[in-house]
Amino acid sequence: MHLHARSRGRVLAAASAACALSVTLAACGGTTKDSAKSDSAAAASTAKANPDAALKKGLKLAFLPKQINNPYEKIVDNAGIAAAQETGGTGKEVGPSDASASSQVSYINTLIQQRQDAILIAANDPNAVCTPLKNAMKQNIKVVAYDSDTAKDCRQLFINQASTEEIGRSEVQHIAKQLGYKGEIAILSATQNATNQNAWIGYMKDELKKPAYKNMKLVKVAYGDDDDQKSFQETQGLLKAYPNLKGIISPTTVGIAAAARYISSSSYKGKVVINGLGTPNQMRKYVKDGTVEQFSLWDPKKLGYLGAYAAAALASGQITGAQGEKFKAGKLGEYTIGKDGEVILGPPTVFDKNNIDDYDF
Structure with a gap:
């Protein structure tokens, strides 16, 4: 295409x-x-x-x-x-x-x-x-x-x-700009052993060590196992466990769509930023209804x-x-x-x- x-x-x-x-x-x-x-x-x-x-x-x-x-x-x-x-x-x-x-x-x-x-x-x-x-x-x-x-x-x-490094670092860079470089964030990943997810997360953590992110904190890496329902439930769990959570990075197309679906019909809409990797057809409605401002993919x-x-x-x-x-x-x-x-x-x-x-x- x-x-x-x-x-x-x-x-x-x-x-x-x-x-x-x-x-x-x-x-x-x-x-x-x-x-x-x-x-x-x-x-x-x-x-x-x-x-x-x-x-x-x-x-x-x-x-x-x-x-x-x-x-x-x-x-x-x-x-x-x-x-x-x-x-x-x-x-x-x-x-x-x-x-x-x-x-x-x-x-x-x-x-x-x-x-x-x-x-x-x-x-x-x-x-x-x-x-x-x-x-x-x-x-x-x-x-x-x-x-x-x-x-x-x-x-x-x-x-x-x-580039693995560019994907990982850019995910943090994007959400940091949306949050004004402050607040608690979480990552909603796929499986714990997924090679690409772990490589990206490694660069995310390294990016967060830079002085520009001193007012941001990664509180949790959750795993939805690339399963829609589990990713949905993990999103719900993150928001309940961390009431001050300001953003979620989900570098998986299944995870970001599930997280957006949960937030779109909750009181967190407009309050918690969702970013990550998704397909346009999955994410179009969440971009248009204001749940998600932006996301990335190839x-x-x-x-x-x-x-x-x-x-x-x-x-x-x-x-x-x-x-x-x-x-x-x-x-x-x-x-x-x-x-x-x-x-x-x-x-x-x-x-x-x-x-x-x-x-x-």
Whole structure:
């Protein structure tokens, strides 16, 4: 999906700088078809990329989201499946109905048995999925993490939505401006082990150490497990436990929508600021009714699209996952692999009443 031209102009300039800086450091490798299969890490060091290789036709790409019924992940995966078809291959989505740490393991094992060419995974836990993913790589099945990373030696690439540091720090920066840099805040996260959530929260906490935030206090990190009802109840619990709470950051699309729904019909509307990461279609009514002033996100369709092209490039031998390698991602253009096999989609967009109707996802 293409963003409207006038909306692209509103992306965060700081995020662009962060993204540019994020692709300048060390390397991580992958395997080729003829690499030794006993040790994926050793194979990575000897793999050779052929940037002139054509994309193979008939590649089978499998998307394994955190949970199969997550609306955000459905958008990502459907776009990835469409991109797989665009490259001349096929794509599918499989996954658990819950976001527990080990719920993805059996699906990985099945995908290995099916001899998929690539597994694309949004990890619920960075380590719980490692053993089966390493088994996949030993059998020359390429592994691409997207949205939420695995441990670095358990995949060849990580397709990151935006600079991890920029996302985390900007969440604090945005809510601080709304609160006049004072008051108690809480974070409503997804699962306790979610790699992306914890990385963002780490930068949020670090940002809050700066002198500018001396009159702000993080009182609680709550976990809604990317479940709508639990996130709703956690919001209610936060507001009861901390009567002086002034703001909630929810860096999860499920969490921010649930928090906004609770506050929109409560006495806290207009008194407690909600910010975080959400989709325009989920959040539109809360922006228009004044519950939420602003929130951020990247285009999830582009995330899935980029993931599919990266997996196809890996499976075709165009890239191995080493720093500095480049590949073309269809209509998105050329991307460069950065530190530890990370590929950054681009800067997030801030949505508010002035631009939210420019987007439909």
